Amino acid sequence: MMKMVLTGSLGAAVLAVTAMFAASASAQEEAPDMSQEEQVDNGLKNFGYIAGLSRGCVAENQQMAFERDVLEIHASITRLLGIDRAFLFSAAFGYGSSVVVEQENCAEVIRQYEARSAKYRNAAQGG
Numbered sequence: 001m002m003k004m005v006l007t008g009s010l011g012a013a014v015l016a017v018t019a020m021f022a023a024s025a026s027a028q029e030e031a032p033d034m035s036q037e038e039q040v041d042n043g044l045k046n047f048g049y050i051a052g053l054s055r056g057c058v059a060e061n062q063q064m065a066f067e068r069d070v071l072e073i074h075a076s077i078t079r080l081l082g083i084d085r086a087f088l089f090s091a092a093f094g095y096g097s098s099v100v101v102e103q104e105n106c107a108e109v110i111r112q113y114e115a116r117s118a119k120y121r122n123a124a125q126g127g
Contacts (some may be wrong), residue, residue, distance in 0.1 A: 054066070055093075
């Protein structure tokens with residue numbers, strides 16, 4: 001069970017991010033008996049995996065900017081949800097980056113990454 005004292009806007013951001021990942025995980029997985037904690041963990045793993053897949057689709061001259069973006073998301077997850085959850089994201093990223101994506105699927109993979117990262121940033125900012 002996650003225990004932390006939440007204050008001000010940081011607390012609202014943590015709650016928003018947690019709710020976002022719980023909602024996205026439950027929409028993707030047919031597991032109604034999963035706890036909210038498990039749903040958040042699965043959401044972070046799925047997000048990391050999509051980010052890793054996207055890395056293989058980004059043009060070489062855009063790799064540095066993409067990796068910086070992923071590192072910023074990782075740092076935000078660390079601040080808001082803790083190092084254990086940031087590890088889930090980064091481990092899934094590593095696995096996803098080892099998978100070869102067919103060129104014709106890259107547009108969809110990038111679209112999914114952009115949608116998830118925008119949703120994450122919105123939730124992390126309390127939106």
